[in-house]
Amino acid sequence: MPSPRNWREIPARYRLEAARCRGCGKVVYPARRACPACRGQEFEKTMLSWKGKVVTSTVVQVAPTEFQMEAPYAVAIVETPEGARLMTQVVDCDPGAVQPGMEVALVFRLIRREGHGGILCYGFKAVPAA
Amino acid sequence: MAGIVGYGAYIPRNRIKAEEIARQWGKDPETIRRGLLLEEKSVPGLDEDTITISVAAGRSAIARAGIAPAKIGAVYIGSESHPYAVKPSGTALIEALGIAPEVHVADFEFACKAGTEAMFVSLGLVESGRVEYAMGIGADTSQGAPNDALEFSASAGGAAYLFGRENLLAEVLETYSFTTDTPDFWRREGQFYPRHGGRFTGEPAYFKHVESATRAILKKSGFKPADFRYVVFHMPNGKFPLQAARTLGFSKEQMATGWVVNTMGNTYSGSSPTGLAAILDVAAPGDLILITSFGSGAGSDSFVLKATKLLPERRALAPTVRSMLDGPRRYLTYGEYAKFREKIILND
Numbered sequence: 001m002p003s004p005r006n007w008r009e010i011p012a013r014y015r016l017e018a019a020r021c022r023g024c025g026k027v028v029y030p031a032r033r034a035c036p037a038c039r040g041q042e043f044e045k046t047m048l049s050w051k052g053k054v055v056t057s058t059v060v061q062v063a064p065t066e067f068q069m070e071a072p073y074a075v076a077i078v079e080t081p082e083g084a085r086l087m088t089q090v091v092d093c094d095p096g097a098v099q100p101g102m103e104v105a106l107v108f109r110l111i112r113r114e115g116h117g118g119i120l121c122y123g124f125k126a127v128p129a130a
Numbered sequence: 131m132a133g134i135v136g137y138g139a140y141i142p143r144n145r146i147k148a149e150e151i152a153r154q155w156g157k158d159p160e161t162i163r164r165g166l167l168l169e170e171k172s173v174p175g176l177d178e179d180t181i182t183i184s185v186a187a188g189r190s191a192i193a194r195a196g197i198a199p200a201k202i203g204a205v206y207i208g209s210e211s212h213p214y215a216v217k218p219s220g221t222a223l224i225e226a227l228g229i230a231p232e233v234h235v236a237d238f239e240f241a242c243k244a245g246t247e248a249m250f251v252s253l254g255l256v257e258s259g260r261v262e263y264a265m266g267i268g269a270d271t272s273q274g275a276p277n278d279a280l281e282f283s284a285s286a287g288g289a290a291y292l293f294g295r296e297n298l299l300a301e302v303l304e305t306y307s308f309t310t311d312t313p314d315f316w317r318r319e320g321q322f323y324p325r326h327g328g329r330f331t332g333e334p335a336y337f338k339h340v341e342s343a344t345r346a347i348l349k350k351s352g353f354k355p356a357d358f359r360y361v362v363f364h365m366p367n368g369k370f371p372l373q374a375a376r377t378l379g380f381s382k383e384q385m386a387t388g389w390v391v392n393t394m395g396n397t398y399s400g401s402s403p404t405g406l407a408a409i410l411d412v413a414a415p416g417d418l419i420l421i422t423s424f425g426s427g428a429g430s431d432s433f434v435l436k437a438t439k440l441l442p443e444r445r446a447l448a449p450t451v452r453s454m455l456d457g458p459r460r461y462l463t464y465g466e467y468a469k470f471r472e473k474i475i476l477n478d
Contacts, residue, residue, distance in 0.1 A: 014226040050189075069469065070176055091177065092143045092460070108185040108226050109177040116478070120213055122222055125177065127143075130449065130457060 003114065006121045013123035016050065016106065018084050019043035029084035048086075051129065052078040054102040055085060059095045066112045074098040078106070078126050092127040103129040132257045133301040134435070135197070136292035136444070138190020139407035140183050140269075141394060141454040144173040146467045148282050154464040155277045162282055167368020171285035171395025173462060173470055174271040178286065180209040181219045183269040183400070185226045187290035190448030191265065192227060194299065195292045199228040202292070203261025205235050206251055208244025208399045209288075210317070210324075211271045212237050223267075234261070241315060242364055243425025244268060245399040249291050250431050253302055256293040263294045270398035275323035276473060283367050285395025289403035299441040300410060300419065304434040306347040308339055315426030326426070335428050336366065340374045343430035344422045351434045355379040359417040362388030362405035364424035366396050387412060388421075393455050399425075406435075408451035413437040 011017040012030040019031035023040030029048060034041055057076035060067070067073070074095035079085050090098045091109070104126035111123040147170045149159035162168060174183070184207050192199055207219045220235035238244045238251075245268010252264035269288025274280030293302075314335035317324035327335070340363050348354065355361075361384045363371040368391050375385050388405035397404055402423040409419055419435040468474050 010225050014222070015228055091175065092458075107182075108189075109175075109182050110179055111177070119217075120179075120181075122181065122226070128458070130453065 003119050016048035018046050018048050020046040027082040027084045029086050048080045048082055048084055050106040052080040054100055055079050057098045088126050090126040105129050131301050132295050133298035134291050135294035136191040136195025137407055137410055138187040138448050139289040139404050139451045140186035141172050141287040142174050142178050143460055145170045145459045146173055146462045150464050168282050169392050172287050174286035179213045179271055180211050180269045181222045183288040184223050184267045187288050188227050191290040191292040193447045194444045202229045202263045202265055204255050204264035206238050206248035207267045208238040208248040209270050241426035242398045243423040245403040246423035246431035252293045265292045268399035268403040270400050272398040273323050283396040285397050287397040287404055288400035289407045298438050299444050300435040300437050304351040306432045308343040309429035312428035336370050336424050339428050339430040340422050340424050343432045344378050347432035357418055358420045360387055360409040361420045362402050363422050364402045365391035368392050411450040415439040
């Protein structure tokens with residue numbers, strides 16, 4: 001991901017900024033132009049809770065080059081209390097232990113490095129709730 | 131009066147036992163356990179660094195303070211493992227915690243006392259009225275060369291302190307700094323691991339500065355060692371702080387709560403600040419607390435604190451140090467540790 005794109009996505013990736021549809025109240029993450037539920041185009045900014053529940057997950061055994069050091073690792077769709085769903089790695093646990101319904105906390109972590117000399121890209125990951 | 135309005139700590143879940151490191155290098159684990167009083171240490175994950183540790187600790191500090199993050203006018207992170215050589219760690223933190231953009235930010239370095247250095251300056255800005263709230267953080271993913279004594283202690287973690295003038299969790303009654311030019315431990319530009327002067331790190335460095343600063347703040351504040359309920363010194367290993375305490379007239383009981391080094395390791399800039407967080411996790415209103423840091427090069431900062439009535443209810447708003455030290459942990463083999471600390475040379 002080029003540096004400018006990473007920079008543009010800071011509000012969503014660093015702070016979990018999402019959008020709430022003014023028409024039907026659906027919370028979408030990341031923010032988008034049209035509501036997937038009612039097609040409304042009026043949104044207000046909302047912040048997601050730093051916690052959620054695993055909806056579904058998988059274990060990545062053959063990772064992309066930049067994530068090879070981390071394999072095998074779990075990737076899950078996590079639903080926050082606001083109803084937003086986001087895809088994230090689940091770390092600090094046995095990847096095989098990540099199951100639907102598992103309560104997780106969302107934490108600020110390093111996601112990837114742009115090679116040895118490039119920028120460091122931060123964002124959120126999930127860890128088992130304490 | 132100014133003081134601490136919020137505090138938080140973070141310790142990664144990964145651990146390696148001293149005996150696992152000793153086994154790798156053919157050393158006797160009992161010698162390490164008895165000599166340095168170290169059982170195990172924390173290890174950062176591949177996705178954890180000074181920035182992520184600072185964000186986690188800072189989030190807890192804000193939660194305990196219960197203030198709007200945008201009111202924080204200054205943020206300083208003290209570390210000797212800032213992820214970038216050029217680009218501040220604090221800029222990512224202020225974005226992540228919703229503090230940006232009206233805030234003064236800088237990264238501090240002073241070996242292991244960069245954290246209390248950040249706290250010292252934060253407190254000064256709040257006392258002067260220049261800012262309403264200021265956050266000082268000490269965090270590190272400490273480096274120690276393989277097969278060096280430092281490898282048994284160099285660990286990862288940190289603590290954040292939010293200073294203000296209202297709704298204090300702990301009043302700051304006195305501060306003192308003691309600094310000289312002493313080459314006991316250093317890392318030159320471009321070097322991966324620090325070097326140290328072996329036994330020279332003891333008497334002319336750690337003990338001289340910790341003891342001088344502590345004696346001076348006792349004199350300045352008018353308190354005696356027996357007046358304090360809790361005391362914490364920088365913890366490069368288990369032995370040094372206990373030895374300094376004995377010399378200065380503090381008991382094991384006064385040291386016990388903040389002495390977290392035996393299972394946490396030395397989190398460098400995060401060491402004494404995390405010990406202080408462990409104390410604030412249990413201190414009762416009115417308890418007097420003394421903290422003296424130490425940073426090679428060399429210097430010590432001392433603070434005298436007094437816990438307030440608000441502390442017990444606010445501490446419940448974020449994880450305690452003991453919950454992280456004694457909670458879920460993952461024990462690594464030396465091979466996994468070498469991978470996590472990126473001690474293995476890989477192809478691009």
